[in-house]
Amino acid sequence: MQLFHVENMTCQGCANAITRALQAVDANAVVKTFPPIRQLRVESTLSNEQLLGIFAEAGYPAQPFSEK
Structure with missing residues (x-):
């Protein structure tokens, strides 16, 4: 599981755009979005x-961070 902070992911529409962009490249990716806290969790190869x-490229630059 990879965890990211996406500052400009403010609504479910943003989250859907990110999910579509990722799954266009990795159809098996599991994406969990949390727009209120601007967090994105991804399981991908x-x-x-x-x-x-x-x-x-989708317009949502992100910063990785790790859970502690």
Whole structure:
């Protein structure tokens, strides 16, 4: 599970756009979005760098962070 902060993911529409962009590249990705806290959790075979690129291309730059 990879965890990201997406500052401009403010609503479910944003979350849906991110999910569509990711699943267009990795159809098996599991995406859980939490717009109120701007958090995105992803299970994917793609690397963090690849995921960050997909998010940025979709217009939603993200920052990775780890749960502690």
